[in-house]
Amino acid sequence: MSAEVVLQTEVVGRRNEHLYFALRNPKVAIGLGIVLALLVLGLVGPFFLSDSPNEYVGPKSEAPSGEYWLGTTYFGQDVFTQFVHGLRSSYLVGALGGGISFVIGLAIGFAAGYRGGMVDEILNMITNVVLVLPALAVLIVISSYLEVRGVVTQAVIIGIFSWPWVARAVRAQTFTLRNRDYVDLARLTGKRAPQIIMREIMPNMASYLLMSVILLFGGAILFAAMLDFIGLGPTNAVSLGTMMQQSMAWSSLHLGMWWWFVPPGLAITLIVGALYITNVGLDEVFNPKLREM
Amino acid sequence: MTLEVEDLQVHYRTMKGDVRALDGVSFSLADGEIVGLAGESGCGKTTLGKSLIRLDGRMQHVGGKAVLDGAELPIGDDRAMNTHRWKEVSIIPQYSMSALNPTRKIGKMIAELLRSRGKSYREIKGELVHRLELVGLSEKVLDNYPIELSGGMKQRVVMVLSTLLDPSLLIADEVTSALDVTNQKAVAETLVRFRDMGFVKSMIVVTHDLSLVYQIADTIMIMYAGRIVEKAPAETIIKAPKHPYTKALIGALPEVGLEHGDERLQSIPGKPPQLLNPPTGCRFRDRCPLASDECAEEPPVVAVDAGHEVSCWKAED
Amino acid sequence: MGRYFRRKLLIYGLTFFIAVSINFAVPRLMPGDPVARMLTRNSVSNLESSEAMRGYFNDIFGLDVPLWKQYLNYWVALFQGDLGVSVFAFPAPVSSVVADALPYTLALLLPSILLSWIVGNAMGAMAARNKFLDNGALPIGYVLTAVPYMWLAILLAWVGGIILGWFPVAGGYSFALTPAFTWTFIVDLVHHWVLPFLSLFLVALGGWAIGMRNLVIYELESDYANYLQALGAPNRLVRRYAFRNAVLPQVTGLALQLGVVVGGALVTEVVFAYPGLGSLLLNAVSNQDFFLLQGILLFIVIGVLVFNFLADIVYVLIDPRTRLGLEGGQS
Numbered sequence: 001m002s003a004e005v006v007l008q009t010e011v012v013g014r015r016n017e018h019l020y021f022a023l024r025n026p027k028v029a030i031g032l033g034i035v036l037a038l039l040v041l042g043l044v045g046p047f048f049l050s051d052s053p054n055e056y057v058g059p060k061s062e063a064p065s066g067e068y069w070l071g072t073t074y075f076g077q078d079v080f081t082q083f084v085h086g087l088r089s090s091y092l093v094g095a096l097g098g099g100i101s102f103v104i105g106l107a108i109g110f111a112a113g114y115r116g117g118m119v120d121e122i123l124n125m126i127t128n129v130v131l132v133l134p135a136l137a138v139l140i141v142i143s144s145y146l147e148v149r150g151v152v153t154q155a156v157i158i159g160i161f162s163w164p165w166v167a168r169a170v171r172a173q174t175f176t177l178r179n180r181d182y183v184d185l186a187r188l189t190g191k192r193a194p195q196i197i198m199r200e201i202m203p204n205m206a207s208y209l210l211m212s213v214i215l216l217f218g219g220a221i222l223f224a225a226m227l228d229f230i231g232l233g234p235t236n237a238v239s240l241g242t243m244m245q246q247s248m249a250w251s252s253l254h255l256g257m258w259w260w261f262v263p264p265g266l267a268i269t270l271i272v273g274a275l276y277i278t279n280v281g282l283d284e285v286f287n288p289k290l291r292e293m
Numbered sequence: 294m295t296l297e298v299e300d301l302q303v304h305y306r307t308m309k310g311d312v313r314a315l316d317g318v319s320f321s322l323a324d325g326e327i328v329g330l331a332g333e334s335g336c337g338k339t340t341l342g343k344s345l346i347r348l349d350g351r352m353q354h355v356g357g358k359a360v361l362d363g364a365e366l367p368i369g370d371d372r373a374m375n376t377h378r379w380k381e382v383s384i385i386p387q388y389s390m391s392a393l394n395p396t397r398k399i400g401k402m403i404a405e406l407l408r409s410r411g412k413s414y415r416e417i418k419g420e421l422v423h424r425l426e427l428v429g430l431s432e433k434v435l436d437n438y439p440i441e442l443s444g445g446m447k448q449r450v451v452m453v454l455s456t457l458l459d460p461s462l463l464i465a466d467e468v469t470s471a472l473d474v475t476n477q478k479a480v481a482e483t484l485v486r487f488r489d490m491g492f493v494k495s496m497i498v499v500t501h502d503l504s505l506v507y508q509i510a511d512t513i514m515i516m517y518a519g520r521i522v523e524k525a526p527a528e529t530i531i532k533a534p535k536h537p538y539t540k541a542l543i544g545a546l547p548e549v550g551l552e553h554g555d556e557r558l559q560s561i562p563g564k565p566p567q568l569l570n571p572p573t574g575c576r577f578r579d580r581c582p583l584a585s586d587e588c589a590e591e592p593p594v595v596a597v598d599a600g601h602e603v604s605c606w607k608a609e610d
Numbered sequence: 611m612g613r614y615f616r617r618k619l620l621i622y623g624l625t626f627f628i629a630v631s632i633n634f635a636v637p638r639l640m641p642g643d644p645v646a647r648m649l650t651r652n653s654v655s656n657l658e659s660s661e662a663m664r665g666y667f668n669d670i671f672g673l674d675v676p677l678w679k680q681y682l683n684y685w686v687a688l689f690q691g692d693l694g695v696s697v698f699a700f701p702a703p704v705s706s707v708v709a710d711a712l713p714y715t716l717a718l719l720l721p722s723i724l725l726s727w728i729v730g731n732a733m734g735a736m737a738a739r740n741k742f743l744d745n746g747a748l749p750i751g752y753v754l755t756a757v758p759y760m761w762l763a764i765l766l767a768w769v770g771g772i773i774l775g776w777f778p779v780a781g782g783y784s785f786a787l788t789p790a791f792t793w794t795f796i797v798d799l800v801h802h803w804v805l806p807f808l809s810l811f812l813v814a815l816g817g818w819a820i821g822m823r824n825l826v827i828y829e830l831e832s833d834y835a836n837y838l839q840a841l842g843a844p845n846r847l848v849r850r851y852a853f854r855n856a857v858l859p860q861v862t863g864l865a866l867q868l869g870v871v872v873g874g875a876l877v878t879e880v881v882f883a884y885p886g887l888g889s890l891l892l893n894a895v896s897n898q899d900f901f902l903l904q905g906i907l908l909f910i911v912i913g914v915l916v917f918n919f920l921a922d923i924v925y926v927l928i929d930p931r932t933r934l935g936l937e938g939g940q941s
């Protein structure tokens with residue numbers, strides 16, 4: 001029993017230490033800073049700007065100015081308003097799509113890794129199948145049959161197809177963790193599988209899971225942007241991807257309207273890039289070996 | 294004397310500060326001597342072994358020296374150490390099972406390694422095959438990839454490879470802990486044989502397992518929290534230990550000669566001190582049943598008998 | 611080794627089966643009547659052919675035929691190479707429409723995948739051994755992997771095509787030319803190819819470089835590397851081993867990343883109006899040409915599976931562990 005007590009306090013100690021180093025790691029600080037700044041812009045911005053980003057508010061094809069910070073579209077819509085609303089959709093898709101794929105991947109990975117045997121064989125097979133399916137192509141076919149597409153439906157179908165690598169990694173980690181002493185101990189004291197997974201196994205791969213969530217979040221945003229760009233974006237909302245699609249459809253390139261296509265792509269790059277950098281920073285926090293490098 | 298280590302200090306550099314994993318270690322090793330190094334997990338055994346052959350990126354040589362065959366080892370100078378490695382100091386690492394490049398045939402890897410050290414594989418191959426046969430492996434393993442061998446076979450390959458150039462000093466770090474009992478015994482005997490046949494001059498055998506090291510070592514050193522607390526002939530350490538820590542270790546052993554006891558070391562109540570900011574005075578004080586006021590001072594090293602040194606205020610009692 | 615390939619083939623077979631089944635099921639499960647939608651939409655522009663189309667689709671989606679029979683017919687047709695008829699290119703069969711576009715996509719994909727893999731791995735390996743290089747290359751690598759494919763394509767088109775005017779920004783070749791085996795035409799073809807290729811190449815490059823860097827660093831920390839160094843092996847030898855071993859997972863990665871790169875190629879083609887599968891897909895989507903859409907998906911799935919299988923073979927050839935069949939490799 002004393003071994004267990006020691007272990008518990010060590011986990012707590014390590015968590016505090018991680019938090020301490022995480023906040024001090026410049027990569028984590030910069031990455032999170034960018035992600036949060038754009039998030040706040042997307043959350044708060046719409047309250048100060050128009051509720052309907054597609055409204056024709058001003059002169060057509062106007063370059064950025066004091067009044068229209070990012071200029072206007074070919075039709076006279078305010079690009080900045082669209083941008084802010086687009087940020088909102090992107091974060092929503094990222095959180096929801098990433099969240100769904102995380103939950104699926106986690107469930108399948110734990111089930112396969114903890115149960116093993118036949119369950120594992122079958123789940124592993126399914127994982128590998130979804131892994132080789134070219135997700136974007138499948139998503140395009142499915143989306144194109146939907147007459148009405150919302151940000152939420154988009155997030156759901158993205159989530160359904162992007163979980164395999166999380167499942168694989170969780171499965172592998174569970175395999176190694178499930179035979180540890182403290183898991184055996186928990187099993188002997190009569191705890192049941194879900195409880196053991198939640199209490200004993202998950203905390204020991206928390207750092208890994210956190211990093212997976214971050215990658216899934218970024219991946220879902222990229223996926224959504226690609227779908228939107230092909231014209232399969234939400235039919236009722238503005239997103240960063242649809243902005244790019246519209247700008248290309250109305251030849252902003254030839255008209256030199258860079259303010260229309262630069263901001264949305266730049267925002268996606270910033271968000272996803274910042275997420276990756278946060279991840280690298282977190283990796284350094286969780287693996288002290290990397291800190292010195 | 295093959296090896297003389299004097300006041301060796303090696304630290305791990307971390308964000309929080311220096312971990313003093315070796316804090317003033319001194320000992321010597323006679324020609325042909327096998328010395329066992331034992332102590333609880335984290336006391337610095339591996340660090341001591343590595344310090345004598347290769348510091349990793351986070352280790353820093355802070356002070357002290359090691360003299361091998363009359364010449365000082367350039368411990369802190371990675372490049373200068375290179376000429377000594379394998380030829381004069383060699384190691385059988387803790388991780389023998391994974392020490393061989395998985396994607397190279399064993400023979401090819403050895404050939405490439407030898408060539409990179411300016412040796413001719415062709416000239417040495419005869420001896421290599423001879424030694425492989427000595428440990429019960431056929432020449433054919435040279436044509437195998439590591440995964441084609443069992444764990445025990447890989448370990449024997451590593452033992453032969455590490456000693457191929459007849460080093461003066463061999464460090465064997467936990468070479469038996471991953472093996473089952475029969476293999477443990479075979480490996481231990483092989484180590485002794487290598488010494489007897491002159492493949493290596495002297496040896497430091499790092500282990501958790503006092504009963505095993507008792508069978509092969511001439512001398513045993515007990516380490517605690519970055520220091521050596523007792524050194525004596527194997528017999529003496531087991532039968533008449535002086536240091537309270539050693540006594541606790543031995544007391545934890547059910548009966549000498551039985552084939553277990555490795556995990557027993559942990560059953561001493563309490564935990565060893567942090568090496569980040571180690572306490573002053575005797576480091577065993579917190580857990581020592583005999584501790585008294587004077588133990589707040591650094592205990593002296595007392596030679597209680599020929600070849601028996603103890604660093605404890607109560608050593609003479 | 612036999613086991614390894616059997617497993618792989620089972621997975622690929624299953625994937626193909628599932629992709630075809632998705633193709634079959636999606637139009638029948640979705641709310642509304644896609645055929646009707648497709649027809650109303652196209653009969654406006656294509657009055658004369660709409661009657662013929664209606665007849666054709668009623669055959670395929672025949673309401674009086676039970677579902678399982680439709681499913682069976684679907685497979686039979688598939689094995690006869692019949693993917694249905696394109697609506698927007700009526701009455702051209704889907705297979706020929708796709709076959710016309712395929713070479714363009716392959717011409718973009720294959721070089722960009724292989725070159726980015728090779729160059730990326732080389733750069734990653736260099737970054738892993740040089741701290742100075744690492745500090746410069748790593749952020750660039752991360753930015754490149756974070757860029758949405760189409761945005762980099764747009765930027766390249768804008769800078770290289772519009773501002774500098776060095777390259778054309780649309781099409782696979784100039785309107786004025788007809789495809790022929792002439793010098794002028796080939797030069798024109800390459801001229802149109804450069805920007806979309808570069809765009810795909812750059813985005814993929816970052817990922818490979820980062821992956822390789824991390825793998826090499828990991829290998830350099832591994833037990834065998836430590837042991838070699840303890841025996842005084844020069845860095846040269848250790849690095850060579852580390853590099854060789856780090857390349858292996860990158861081969862698997864090549865197969866796994868393929869789906870993503872194909873997606874990237876699709877949107878990149880859309881940006882450059884490059885006449886490959888991507889532009890075809892856009893047409894199919896905007897014309898609600900579902901047969902064409904599904905045909906494209908099927909081609910992509912088959913391509914990805916074939917490529918995966920090739921990667922598996924390469925992997926077996928270069929990694930003794932899978933070759934010896936003792937560990938089964940990554941499945």
Ligand SMILES: Nc1ncnc2c1ncn2[C@@H]1O[C@H](COP(=O)(O)OP(=O)(O)OP(=O)(O)O)[C@@H](O)[C@H]1O
Pocket residue numbers: 305306307312314332333334335336337338339340341351501568
């Ligand atoms: N990379 C590192 N960074 C910081 N501290 C380290 C590092 N490696 C080891 N240490 C610390 O150095 C001390 C000695 O470690 P060492 O590995 O030498 O112990 P050991 O006696 O070999 O233990 P074991 O029996 O578990 O192998 C430990 O307290 C450990 O916490």
Ligand code: SF4
Pocket residue numbers: 536537538575576577578579581582583584585588592604605606607608
């Ligand atoms: S010096 Fe004191 S505390 Fe240390 S071991 Fe001896 S008696 Fe115990």
Ligand SMILES: [Mg+2]
Pocket residue numbers: 338339340387467
């Ligand atoms: Mg050790």
